[in-house]
Amino acid sequence: MPEHQYAVIMAGGGGTRLWPVSRKEKPKQLLPLIGQETLFQSTVARLKDMFPPERILVVTVDEQAQEMKQQVPEIPEENYLIEPGPRGTASVVGLAAMVLQKRDPQATMAILPSDHFIRNVDLFHYLLKAAFEVADDGYLVTLGITPTAPSTAYGYIQQGKSLDGSYKYPVYSVKKFIEKPNEETAQKLLRSGDHSWNSGMFIWCADTIMKEIHSQMPSLGTTLDVIEKSWGTSAQDEVLNKNWLDLKNETVDYGIMEKAERVAVLPAGGLGWSDVGSWSSLFEVLLPDMNGNIATNAVLHLGHETHNTLVYGGHDRLIVTIGVDDMVIVDTGDALLVCKTDQSQKVKEVVEHLRKHRQENFL
Amino acid sequence: MPEHQYAVIMAGGGGTRLWPVSRKEKPKQLLPLIGQETLFQSTVARLKDMFPPERILVVTVDEQAQEMKQQVPEIPEENYLIEPGPRGTASVVGLAAMVLQKRDPQATMAILPSDHFIRNVDLFHYLLKAAFEVADDGYLVTLGITPTAPSTAYGYIQQGKSLDGSYKYPVYSVKKFIEKPNEETAQKLLRSGDHSWNSGMFIWCADTIMKEIHSQMPSLGTTLDVIEKSWGTSAQDEVLNKNWLDLKNETVDYGIMEKAERVAVLPAGGLGWSDVGSWSSLFEVLLPDMNGNIATNAVLHLGHETHNTLVYGGHDRLIVTIGVDDMVIVDTGDALLVCKTDQSQKVKEVVEHLRKHRQENFL
Numbered sequence: 046m047p048e049h050q051y052a053v054i055m056a057g058g059g060g061t062r063l064w065p066v067s068r069k070e071k072p073k074q075l076l077p078l079i080g081q082e083t084l085f086q087s088t089v090a091r092l093k094d095m096f097p098p099e100r101i102l103v104v105t106v107d108e109q110a111q112e113m114k115q116q117v118p119e120i121p122e123e124n125y126l127i128e129p130g131p132r133g134t135a136s137v138v139g140l141a142a143m144v145l146q147k148r149d150p151q152a153t154m155a156i157l158p159s160d161h162f163i164r165n166v167d168l169f170h171y172l173l174k175a176a177f178e179v180a181d182d183g184y185l186v187t188l189g190i191t192p193t194a195p196s197t198a199y200g201y202i203q204q205g206k207s208l209d210g211s212y213k214y215p216v217y218s219v220k221k222f223i224e225k226p227n228e229e230t231a232q233k234l235l236r237s238g239d240h241s242w243n244s245g246m247f248i249w250c251a252d253t254i255m256k257e258i259h260s261q262m263p264s265l266g267t268t269l270d271v272i273e274k275s276w277g278t279s280a281q282d283e284v285l286n287k288n289w290l291d292l293k294n295e296t297v298d299y300g301i302m303e304k305a306e307r308v309a310v311l312p313a314g315g316l317g318w319s320d321v322g323s324w325s326s327l328f329e330v331l332l333p334d335m336n337g338n339i340a341t342n343a344v345l346h347l348g349h350e351t352h353n354t355l356v357y358g359g360h361d362r363l364i365v366t367i368g369v370d371d372m373v374i375v376d377t378g379d380a381l382l383v384c385k386t387d388q389s390q391k392v393k394e395v396v397e398h399l400r401k402h403r404q405e406n407f408l
Numbered sequence: 409m410p411e412h413q414y415a416v417i418m419a420g421g422g423g424t425r426l427w428p429v430s431r432k433e434k435p436k437q438l439l440p441l442i443g444q445e446t447l448f449q450s451t452v453a454r455l456k457d458m459f460p461p462e463r464i465l466v467v468t469v470d471e472q473a474q475e476m477k478q479q480v481p482e483i484p485e486e487n488y489l490i491e492p493g494p495r496g497t498a499s500v501v502g503l504a505a506m507v508l509q510k511r512d513p514q515a516t517m518a519i520l521p522s523d524h525f526i527r528n529v530d531l532f533h534y535l536l537k538a539a540f541e542v543a544d545d546g547y548l549v550t551l552g553i554t555p556t557a558p559s560t561a562y563g564y565i566q567q568g569k570s571l572d573g574s575y576k577y578p579v580y581s582v583k584k585f586i587e588k589p590n591e592e593t594a595q596k597l598l599r600s601g602d603h604s605w606n607s608g609m610f611i612w613c614a615d616t617i618m619k620e621i622h623s624q625m626p627s628l629g630t631t632l633d634v635i636e637k638s639w640g641t642s643a644q645d646e647v648l649n650k651n652w653l654d655l656k657n658e659t660v661d662y663g664i665m666e667k668a669e670r671v672a673v674l675p676a677g678g679l680g681w682s683d684v685g686s687w688s689s690l691f692e693v694l695l696p697d698m699n700g701n702i703a704t705n706a707v708l709h710l711g712h713e714t715h716n717t718l719v720y721g722g723h724d725r726l727i728v729t730i731g732v733d734d735m736v737i738v739d740t741g742d743a744l745l746v747c748k749t750d751q752s753q754k755v756k757e758v759v760e761h762l763r764k765h766r767q768e769n770f771l
Contacts, residue, residue, distance in 0.1 A: 065726075065728070347758060347761070347762075349754060349757065349758055350751065350754075361742065362742055362743060362744060363428075363742065363743040363744070363767070363770050364743070364744045364746070365428070365743065365744070365745045365746070365747075365755075365758050366745075366746045366747070367745070367746075367747040367748060367751050367752070367754050367755065367758065368747060368748030368750070368751035368754070369735075369746055369747070369748060372732075372746070374744075374746055376744060379724070379725055379726065380725060380726040380727070380728065381725060381726070381727045381728070381737075381739060381744070382728045382729075382730070383727070383728070383729045383730075383732055383735070383737055383746055384728075384729070384730040384731060384732070385730060385731030385732060387731070388713065388730050388731035389730070391712060391713075391730050391731070392728075392730065394712065395710060395712055395728050395730065398710070399710075404726070407726050
């Protein structure tokens with residue numbers, strides 16, 4: 046039933062592949078990478094038609110919570126759950142499920158990343174509604190994204206048989222979760238026709254996922270029980286802090302989904318989805334000019350024989366490109382990135398290098 | 409005789425092809441493009457062993473004179489000749505020759521651009537001395553640069569017969585001056601073996617050039633006579649200003665050299681010369697690292713799979729390049745240039761575009 050449906054936004058991560066815009070203190074989801082709104086604001090805006098603010102929860106870390114509350118003041122204070130430290134999505138899901146179950150024993154929940162982009166919001170709503178129906182039947186449901194390229198940046202989900210039931214959208218049992226493949230395997234998976242990208246969007250009943258946690262990750266289950274006992278009391282924060290950091294850092298994909306029995310996938314095409322996982326992904330999301338160029342974040346760009354190039358800037362600086370093709374240029378106050386688009390995954394390695402060499406001011 | 413030898417540095421021009429570093433208010437010669445010194449300072453430093461400061465003249469425009477005097481305080485104030493406005497090198501040469509002849513009727517002079525680079529200073533001195541010998545015999549002498557590539561950026565000089573005389577360096581009569589050629593012609597000229605690049609460096613007696621001016625550019629000759637009469641009097645500046653701007657804008661190459669009788673060329677190889685005429689020319693002048701990259705002007709550069717790329721910056725900004733080849737990246741306070749090296753001649757067109765669209769603050 047809609048009144049028991051909740052959205053849980055996960056917003057702990059960093060996003061080093063969008064350096065130098067994404068920084069330790071201002072990660073990807075808090076930035077206006079696409080248009081005027083930040084990715085977090087867009088994520089909330091996308092949910093508002095389906096969930097009143099009281100039924101939107103945010104799980105994040107202390108460093109980001111303050112900024113998030115400013116960006117989205119309509120979500121009630123008590124709906125921000127603060128992780129004492131990042132311990133993987135399995136722990137996050139467990140905490141959210143525990144809290145929701147305590148508030149509403151019939152709660153069903155959609156787990157959604159805070160830093161993705163979805164162009165087709167109507168289809169997204171339709172899929173979520175369909176997914177809640179399936180979740181109500183006791184399934185762990187995941188939204189799959191129909192692949193449009195042999196991407197090696199995502200995990201894949203192989204679908205099995207079509208599920209019985211009069212659902213409003215085709216639903217399949219999940220045959221297998223597959224880790225990020227190499228190029229050759231990705232080609233095969235793309236051609237197979239029965240694989241989707243793992244979007245990291247999940248829908249289930251709080252009750253269902255809690256049972257799975259207790260059976261598959263009993264140690265997490267026990268810790269959640271301890272936290273639950275003090276939840277809402279004056280000892281809440283102390284107990285949470287004391288127990289949280291001892292949790293194993295595990296994703297819900299590998300900790301729960303892979304071994305669960307009743308797992309379903311809704312393979313979604315045409316959603317206009319992007320995980321905004323690297324600078325090159327902005328080419329899928331923003332509309333280029335006739336030369337294939339994109340100038341974003343109010344940049345003054347003068348391109349001369351320039352093609353398929355993204356220019357991201359934020360000030361009154363003039364950026365001139367001559368004879369530049371297939372490039373990403375990101376200009377921030379203290380750092381400049383010039384990167385061949387098809388190598389934008391390597392930004393991560395550069396950030397790693399900076400970290401190793403203690404260039405704290407650039408992280 | 410050495411005591412009658414003078415150096416005349418011409419420093420009026422702009423250098424738009426080195427935008428965004430070279431600006432209207434701070435043109436190329438006043439900038440530290442190569443090493444710590446500005447090109448103008450290097451030019452003076454290169455001459456000091458041969459000419460005491462009293463025998464070094466500078467012809468420039470008012471906007472640049474102040475800065476030049478600060479950069480090179482050892483040249484006496486009265487050796488700065490201020491053009492009321494740029495009227496081509498023929499006028500500049502005429503003014504300098506007139507002033508020198510008035511000071512020293514036996515004056516011989518070397519005309520040298522302020523914004524070139526020469527690596528082999530010893531050879532340069534040797535050539536100048538040889539050229540003065542030839543000039544003493546009544547020749548208009550030019551230093552030719554033995555071409556190392558089919559450049560379309562320079563004019564060419566075709567040499568004729570070897571001159572008689574016991575000069576300390578091979579000297580030839582000039583058969584022809586050739587304007588900047590196209591690619592195909594440049595290939596031919598390079599292969600011919602008897603063509604040099606026109607370096608814009610000339611050596612002659614003040615007396616010889618004044619006679620040529622009077623015979624070939626009589627209108628300039630007459631104007632110089634008028635200016636000469638008031639030179640050193642209280643009317644000097646007024647007369648100069650009144651007459652100067654009516655002069656025809658003409659280069660000494662086309663106005664004098666092409667039609668003169670006794671013209672000689674010393675073809676110089678191994679001088680390590682560059683006119684620093686575009687960003688790509690810095691690759692000939694600065695020593696790249698093992699990947700072919702050059703980071704200059706104290707830039708923090710982190711290159712990842714980056715080759716043959718010049719990074720020029722001036723602040724504490726970090727510049728990261730990934731998968732970048734054959735590129736010039738120039739980062740200044742208010743503008744950024746990213747340009748394929750072999751297209752760096754086109755920077756000029758961009759500056760033209762900015763001028764046309766009244767982007768004064770970026771010029």
